[in-house]
Amino acid sequence: MEWLIISLFILSAILFFLSFFQKRPNQALEKQLDNLSIQLMQEIYYLKKKVKVLEEEYMIGENRTNTEPSHHIPQPLSRDDVLSMHEEGHSVEDISLITDYPVDEIEELLAQ
Template sequence: MQWIIIGLFSLSAVLFLLSLFQRDSNKEIENQVENMSIQMMQEIYYLKKKINVLEEEFLMESNKLSEEEGTPTANKVLTRDDILSLYEEGYSLAHIADMTNSHIDDIEDMMAN
């Protein structure tokens, strides 16, 4: 009986040591997922920068066209999305009101809705 218990303990010790040296496949998968998420974050950041550049170019072109046509930008109907995009770009509400020739209360009302 003693030999069986000693044999089982020694077998468990050997198996424990083998498990320590066994390669962990989960770590490889975790590294792949981490690398993929980093790549996706970089691509998203690049796309956001590209969208901002395109939006700025579009705004500059639309301002040029409105100046060439002789219609002021105040005649353009402002939407809440336009104001939010300007606000997210870092413009203050007062600056947005000046840029659009609107009253600051109108801008605040549109932001509140």
């Protein structure tokens, strides 16, 4: 009876030590899940960036449609106004559309 208890104890110790070296079956699945979550975060970041660009383009397009040629008298335009719009990244044509001034006058104000 003693031999049986000792042999079972030795067998349990061997199995216990072998369990440390056994590969976890979920390890590959966990790695795939981590990779998937990282990929999703990157896609979400990319989509947010794209939405921001589209919103900015929409706002610029909205400014153009709101200021398309109408039947009102354009306000006097200063060189500072034109320079600030140009520094914001608007092209000469954009400034012309926004202010209802001809492109030649805008270029002349920028050249001063």
